[in-house]
Amino acid sequence: MTTLDDQRIAALLQSAPVPEPRVDVGRAIRDGRRRRQRRRVGGIAAVTALAGIGVVGAVQLGGAAGRPAPPTPALATSPAGTVSTAPGPPVTCEASWLPQPVDGPVAVANSVDPTGRYIVGDVGTGQEDGRVVLWTNGRAGLLPASARHAAAVNAGGDVVGTNGDGTGWVYRDGRLRFLATPPGYDAVIVHAVNGRGDIAGTATGAGDSHHAVLWSADRPQEYRLVGQPGSAATGITEDGTVVGAMGQLPYRWTPQGSGAALAVPDGYPRASVDSAHGEWAIGMVPGAQQGGAVQMLPVRWNLTTGAVSVLPFPGATGIASNGDLLVGDGAPLVVAPDGTSRRLPGRPEVRATEAGTYTANGISDDGLTVVGAVYENEVYRPLVWRCRR
Amino acid sequence: MDAEREFVEYVSARLPSLHRTAFLMCGDAHLADDVVQQTITALYVNWRRVSRADNVDAYVHRMLVHKLVDEKRLSWAKVRLLGAMPEPERSPVTPHDGLAERDSLLAALAHLPRGQRTVLVLRFLCDLSLADTAAAMGCSEGNVKSQTARALVAVRQVLDITETSGRNPR
Structure with a gap:
């Protein structure tokens, strides 16, 4: 073989006509998240089996940093009536199906507004036809087909999300509008919206450049950059406090825009923030190395006191503004700030019993509405848990 | 999440080349789409580990090859299950x-x-x-x-x- 041959073949391969890719990055992230959840769940189930214990009941918080991830209690399969195991008013929860406006084997509720009235999710076949669903008081409506992958909904029913191509959008009063991508960046990732219509996300560009951005739901073509280049926003509270990162540091910005780092738990190299509600934020720290993978451990910050703690759970999916923590993987569990916990019940007709059958993705501000999905027979169905004190 | 942003950046930048690679390996546009979709999904699942190890491209190439082999094996199995002759090349x-x-x-x-x-x-x-x-x-x-x-x-x-x-x- 001659060098000329090599170069020529390489050049031909580079220039050979190839059809347009039809690949969806957003879907990869969504599918990947589910798979990651299932995988983590599998690991936890194994730990439980090895330990030979079926923990049921209260899981105490606090003093947890040293001993990550004890086994999660086994899934409750009773149709209704899971009860708080601690003294205090009992909480009764019931799981019910959310109606699907279109058929599709992948139908999942992803987020709920602070009041529990609005729920958003995705329905699709797993192909390139996923639609965003907005359930209002349990009634399903479809968003326009050009909105994909809803991230959040606020108490006014405004829905925000990011399409697979990195375009942000907001759906308000029946109208879909796209968010400005700040000049110098090619994509955005939209994470959260509060009751005032402040939308938080991150603009990304070439060479790893990124910047936290705020938009307003009523003027989506305007934007405000938050902090310095290198910032990222992942959440926003009702009062306009933004949480995210600055470089490797977990970070928060006041509604006026002044920023400060959040504490990193002792003994950990860094931490990231996922979301915030009320005075609480949750995120992750890298834990122990396990077979080549790093196990991420959930952490919680109190934004008022600045205190941070590593949580003794496999993961934290959401936080309510009253401090109720949603552990969504495996056997969905809600943990109150005082450490008492309640498991969420299953549906009687669901036969699958393995951990991971139920996924919980979002929690309302009073901790009483939780949304998620059931995975059974290779089909996801959307589900809501409604609880009463 | 920082990791997610990095993932989106990497994949967005590399998508055309990944797809070209997959298509030239298999010669089938749909199969190439499927295989790239599966590969980037798997990449997302393992992103923290893979991106830290600084061998993202190597991982992606290995995934592409494996997924292609899997797909071929599956389609072969389907043909066999139906009791028909394997499809001609x-x-x-x-x-x-x-x-x-x-x-x-x-x-x-x-x-x-x-x-x-x-x-x-x-x-x-x-x-x-x-x-x-x-x-x-x-x-x-x-x-x-x-x-x-x-x-x-x-x-x-x-x-x-x-x-x-x-x-x-x-």
Whole structure:
């Protein structure tokens, strides 16, 4: 073989006509998240089996940093009536199906507004036809087909999300509008919206450049950059406090825009923030190395006191503004700030019993509405848990 | 989340080249889409580990090859389950007058066994070393060498034939 041959073949391969890719990055992230959840769940189930214990009941918080991830209690399969195991008013929860406006084997509720009235999710076949669903008081409506992958909904029913191509959008009063991508960046990732219509996300560009951005739901073509280049926003509270990162540091910005780092738990190299509600934020720290993978451990910050703690759970999916923590993987569990916990019940007709059958993705501000999905027979169905004190 | 942003950036930047790689390896647009979609999903699942290890490209190439093999195996199994004969090989594009050289290359690739096709794409399009190609394919360097040699013979034949027919009006 001659060098000329090599170069020529390489050049031909580079220039050979190839059809347009039809690949969806957003879907990869969504599918990947589910798979990651299932995988983590599998690991936890194994730990439980090895330990030979079926923990049921209260899981105490606090003093947890040293001993990550004890086994999660086994899934409750009773149709209704899971009860708080601690003294205090009992909480009764019931799981019910959310109606699907279109058929599709992948139908999942992803987020709920602070009041529990609005729920958003995705329905699709797993192909390139996923639609965003907005359930209002349990009634399903479809968003326009050009909105994909809803991230959040606020108490006014405004829905925000990011399409697979990195375009942000907001759906308000029946109208879909796209968010400005700040000049110098090619994509955005939209994470959260509060009751005032402040939308938080991150603009990304070439060479790893990124910047936290705020938009307003009523003027989506305007934007405000938050902090310095290198910032990222992942959440926003009702009062306009933004949480995210600055470089490797977990970070928060006041509604006026002044920023400060959040504490990193002792003994950990860094931490990231996922979301915030009320005075609480949750995120992750890298834990122990396990077979080549790093196990991420959930952490919680109190934004008022600045205190941070590593949580003794496999993961934290959401936080309510009253401090109720949603552990969504495996056997969905809600943990109150005082450490008492309640498991969420299953549906009687669901036969699958393995951990991971139920996924919980979002929690309302009073901790009483939780949304998620059931995975059974290779089909996801959307589900809501409604609880009463 | 920082990791997610990095993932989106990496994948967005590399998508065209990933898809080209997959398409040239398998010659089927739908299969290439599926395989790339599966690969980036798996990449997302393992992103923290893979991105930290600083070998993202190697991981992606290995995933592409494995997913392609999986897909082929699955479609073969389906045919067998139905009790029908395996589908005949896709009939290669026949080179004809005026066909551009690069189209001939596609035709030549279509003739090649999968292993030869894969080494050609990994070594010449992705510019992988012998060792990296062997790692991606899960075989020995000797195997890569011999497959490359055979693939080159086949490709050179096709290209030379095209050039000859181009130079000699009939």
